[in-house]
Amino acid sequence: MKIKSSTMDKVFVTCNTIFLVLFVTITVYPVLNTVAISFNDGIDAVRGGIHLWPRIFTLSNYKTVLNQQNIITGAIVSVARTVLGTIFALVTNALLAYVISRKRFLFRSQLSLFWVITMYVNGGMIPTLVLYRNLNLTNTFWVYVIPGMISAFNVLVLRTYMEGLPSALEESAMIDGANDFTIFTRIISPLCKPVYATVALFVAVGHWNSWFDAMLYNRMNAQYTTLQYELMKLLSSVMQQSGSATTGGNTAAAAVTPVTVRAAATVVTMLPIILLYPFLQRYFVSGMTIGSVKE
Template sequence: MQNEVAPQKHTSTRRQWAQRYTLGTLTGNLIVYGFLVLLFIVTFFPFWHIFVLSLNDASDPTYGQFMMWPSAFSLESYKTVLNDAEILNSIVVTVGRTVIGVPLTLACIAMLAYALSKRELVGWRGINLFFVFTMYFSGGLIPTYMVVRSLNLIDNFWVFIFPGLISIFWMILVRTYMENLPKEMEEAAQIEGANDIQIFLKVIIPVCTPVLATITLFSAISHWNAWYDSYIYTYNPKLKTLSAVLVKILNQFQTNDMLSTAQQLANEQRKMPVSSESIRMAVTMVATLPIILMYPLLQKYFLKGMLIGAVKG
């Protein structure tokens, strides 16, 4: 009888522990998911609020109040923004610097990272320290401006490309990723008669897709959102980037002129009027949406590239 009672006690004890574990796991999951939902609401609501206001009629009495969707739908703000010559020109400049700057940045970073991933390189440690030194110490704004001016890049489109062509932090990510690749791949290619350029283009680059996609996303965001270099190095209005124009509009430097034109068009065509607030919201959405749409395309590479590229220091 004692032998029959003992297994029953063990079985009941296991069931109790299993129930406690299941209850604890469920509670933990609820806390985690609840926190994530709250974090999503906190981060997503400001963006949604701007989006709703940009689509709402500015003459609506409820404009600016809390609303989950437009109470009076209107596209007048977007029409006003997209009819503005300066904004259209800034979009062209921003798209141009992104389309040109991202591939050049990827090419330069990949080549530099591949060279510095070879520890047998003469002076490898000193060269790496030279590059890392620039991450912590810079010449400052005035010396940088003097260098840019001496290169005749003031009021030049290429001032958006050359000064920030290489990011040392991104290079370290790519270099670390390459250092973790099996050496047997390069050895096999060398046995087949491939030279260094062929190995780099046909062996290394294809397997570095995750980290290069991550750098692509970083670089595209950096170029698209850049405004300070446009503010410092360009005076020609035709070279202003979209973010620089957005800063001007948010500071109400151009809103009054745009509004007067918009009101004339509205009166002539009997359309809904716009306000300075609706214009700001519409410009913000125009500047934000394109770069946000890149995340779903590169999301599957982003986390993998960040984790593998940061295994070593």
Template structure:
């Protein structure tokens, strides 16, 4: 009779130890993520002399907003912000719509040539032409120094198509059959039934595509020389290069005060470019979790 209470007590004790270890690991993991972000924010509001003294870690030295004032005083930063927002919204939106249309067609078993299209799509996931052929292709399409170079090459990702195909296959066939009996065509079925029922997957892909578009730097670096088309990421690159050049102009090496002041401007720009993504993620979080769990549980 005493064995059962002992087993129950042992299970409770093991559960508490397990929870304590989990909480400890999660706290450590959270600190590893938060502390560097906080440090960047702290240094972005620290003065040049304060940063020159060193020791800026968890609290600013010589609190100032001059770094942010310098960033916002540059008119080109607003143009770069507009370009980044435009290409992120338009790029993510068109990417999701295009991938969803392709996935809807490939999810139909009666599609002629479905096997060939599927194999060809998988092939593109593993093999590509390379940087130089891609540049020549972009040039031949007339997309150099063109805003659409941010949008057109990123319209399709077969990885996202596969995710949406699997999601569309889980939609009950009876819904489509009943809609077609009522006179609906494929476009109506796609827009009125499949898309509304696939919000979690669509939101997840939108988030991934949007973050990729927002952080994209290489597209502007390789294909854009017109500064009026620079996104924020390219503007950050410009600020870093210019600040390093100014710091090295001083005779005898790098002037520490100038270097730390320019670093504050760099960090302020990084904070400004990060905030929009941090604001958007909570709005899509519930769909993001549902989309990541889609297909994980089979009933």
């Protein structure tokens, strides 16, 4: 039995190692391939066959991306909306989640059901635009932050985590004379760091990758443009130039192609998130797993 068990363990470890190596390869290869294409000559990249290393090295794609008009303004606005939007969303969602996670709150079930309904039903794009215009949010920076402060999904995630905390902590604090705000800030919040990091990462990635709201609400105001919107406009212009060059226009315009510009823009946009993720990884994993099993 010992020899058989040892053999099975070796087989399992071998198969598990092979699976993990293949999984990592499948996961990492698209990223490395995108980086290689971003450093490759545009016309040469159209031929294909680029894998992990550029065939003809060039920085033209990054120069095209970084020389885009309003790219610096867009980057500043994107960073500002990501930081402020994440902070405001985390504070408001955490406060609401704490309220509806308390068993003594009378309307906790009704409010939870109401927020779940809002996840599936909304007013539509035109009514939303009219509402924001009447609230004087259009053509302002705060249209990026205020409407997204409350998220039903994030509130429910935070509420579920808070409900899993021992109720004895709150009861003992109340016996010592602590009010709800003290309990939330000094007892509940320190224990919620994993789920806070998880929600913060969700919100930050959403703000950083958003471009449609800039086109919809601040299209005519260049000072409130975002990085993603500027990159989207750049990609559209490069595609038009490439099409005109293909039909007999200026062949020099095709030296930077949509394939390589899209790869360079992807690297530029994903780099900040990649740099941020390692600092939140351990909290992110805990926040996704702790409280998922009820005893």
